[in-house]
Amino acid sequence: MANLQTDFIGIRSPNPFWLASAPPTDKEYNVRRAYEAGWGGVVWKTLGAEGPPVVNVNGPRYGAIWGADRRVLGLNNIELITDRPLEVNLREIKQVKRDWPDRALVISLMVPCDEQSWRDILARIEDTGADGVELNFGCPHGMSERGMGSAVGQVPEYIEMVTRWVKQYSRMPCIVKLTPNITDIRKPAEAAKRGGADAVSLINTINSITSVNLDSFCPEPMIDGKGAHGGYCGPAVKPIALNMVAEIARSPETRGLPISGIGGVTTWRDAAEFMALGAGTVQVCTAAMTYGFKVVQEMISGLSQYMDEKGFASTADLVGRAVPNVTDWNQLNLNYVAKARIDEDACIKCGRCYAACEDTSHQAIVMHPGRRFEVDEAECVACNLCLNVCPVENCISMVALPKGMVDPRTGIPVGDYANWTTHPNNPMARAAE
Numbered sequence: 001m002a003n004l005q006t007d008f009i010g011i012r013s014p015n016p017f018w019l020a021s022a023p024p025t026d027k028e029y030n031v032r033r034a035y036e037a038g039w040g041g042v043v044w045k046t047l048g049a050e051g052p053p054v055v056n057v058n059g060p061r062y063g064a065i066w067g068a069d070r071r072v073l074g075l076n077n078i079e080l081i082t083d084r085p086l087e088v089n090l091r092e093i094k095q096v097k098r099d100w101p102d103r104a105l106v107i108s109l110m111v112p113c114d115e116q117s118w119r120d121i122l123a124r125i126e127d128t129g130a131d132g133v134e135l136n137f138g139c140p141h142g143m144s145e146r147g148m149g150s151a152v153g154q155v156p157e158y159i160e161m162v163t164r165w166v167k168q169y170s171r172m173p174c175i176v177k178l179t180p181n182i183t184d185i186r187k188p189a190e191a192a193k194r195g196g197a198d199a200v201s202l203i204n205t206i207n208s209i210t211s212v213n214l215d216s217f218c219p220e221p222m223i224d225g226k227g228a229h230g231g232y233c234g235p236a237v238k239p240i241a242l243n244m245v246a247e248i249a250r251s252p253e254t255r256g257l258p259i260s261g262i263g264g265v266t267t268w269r270d271a272a273e274f275m276a277l278g279a280g281t282v283q284v285c286t287a288a289m290t291y292g293f294k295v296v297q298e299m300i301s302g303l304s305q306y307m308d309e310k311g312f313a314s315t316a317d318l319v320g321r322a323v324p325n326v327t328d329w330n331q332l333n334l335n336y337v338a339k340a341r342i343d344e345d346a347c348i349k350c351g352r353c354y355a356a357c358e359d360t361s362h363q364a365i366v367m368h369p370g371r372r373f374e375v376d377e378a379e380c381v382a383c384n385l386c387l388n389v390c391p392v393e394n395c396i397s398m399v400a401l402p403k404g405m406v407d408p409r410t411g412i413p414v415g416d417y418a419n420w421t422t423h424p425n426n427p428m429a430r431a432a433e
């Protein structure tokens, strides 16, 4: 079996699957059972400063979006950081780490944005034996209104400043957790790097309102007739998270900065995708909240099997492997030509592809008598819409035309690689001549 052992900024874990800072990592009882189930590490639910405990709402704190089979696709929450006393958390962390030395245990932190507050909390956590800290600059609700969480994560100068304090007052490895509620994710990542962060983790949750009650006219979840925006996570956010991870992994300013990938990881495949885009570990919240701690077992066996099949000796062989293939649109090969092909034996004659192509694409699917569907290659632009709406997996495929073959749509033979930067229709390309 492939070796899933991971060394992430000096923090070792038997596999790259960590639980993200959230309810699954809120207390000793949970974390022990998570380790027993096989999780390689946890980021403990965010701790705040000493003082009166945080107060959560006493009503619904979650909203959701479901697929047709009622599986959770997106989860929204208005929960704050831990509402358990600091000393209880610290005591539990120390005990758990002592009993599970081979597992990663990182402490998530969020305190007011002043030097003394950070100095104080770092001094308190120093002797827990934890492996590192994660700075929660991402929580977009409740705490951000108090000048913490995403209020810090949206200002690169604050990120740099606080990270610097943390590196100054602690010897622990420091992961900066980024908010996706920002225009260009590279800026906060660059700031974290400048401040001395050992790694970044992303994404935290996305500002969201999941639904509006059309009787009470109130956003949900509803607390006594009012609703507030929450943080969105789960499978629905994975594409956003993957892009942000890739942006950091391929940017010249942040290339090589270790990344812990978060956002919608539900299966080993999701994890492998984050890793291929540069994540050294992945963190999981919604999948554990939806399916329980044992989901990690499928992740471990699936990733091991995949790595065996690929001949990868360790996770290092996978991490970052897709990064060189992430490019800008203007570098894509405009001379690449493909055509949709329908496998008539697999087709169930539902007609979705036909409706989609006929009404919103290129009128390239012909419906023959008996509901036999065929692609007209003289019209098909290979947009992929039919494949995406087809309910039968692998029924429609995209087939690339070999070089030299005439594209029946344009009458032009498939040529060598050429992109927009040199295309004759690009006025900027002409200007450069």
Ligand SMILES: Cc1cc2nc3c(=O)[nH]c(=O)nc-3n(C[C@H](O)[C@H](O)[C@H](O)COP(=O)(O)O)c2cc1C
Residues within 6 Å of the ligand: 020, 021, 022, 023, 045, 046, 075, 076, 077, 079, 080, 081, 082, 108, 136, 138, 139, 177, 203, 204, 205, 232, 233, 234, 235, 237, 262, 263, 264, 265, 283, 284, 285, 286, 287
């Ligand atoms: C109920 C809930 C509470 C959360 N609390 C925290 C928190 O205290 N600190 C933190 O950094 N992230 C918190 N998160 C965000 C998660 O750690 C994670 O970044 C996010 O859920 C995306 O991962 P997922 O798609 O696997 O859920 C919370 C998420 C949820 C759903």
Ligand code: SF4
Residues within 6 Å of the ligand: 339, 340, 356, 357, 361, 362, 363, 364, 365, 375, 379, 380, 381, 382, 383, 384, 385, 386, 387
């Ligand atoms: S790939 Fe696009 S253009 Fe071609 S048949 Fe499918 S939907 Fe139509």
Ligand code: SF4
Residues within 6 Å of the ligand: 342, 346, 347, 348, 349, 350, 351, 352, 353, 354, 373, 389, 390, 391, 392, 395, 396
């Ligand atoms: S969507 Fe798929 S299954 Fe339905 S008619 Fe088209 S090819 Fe056949």
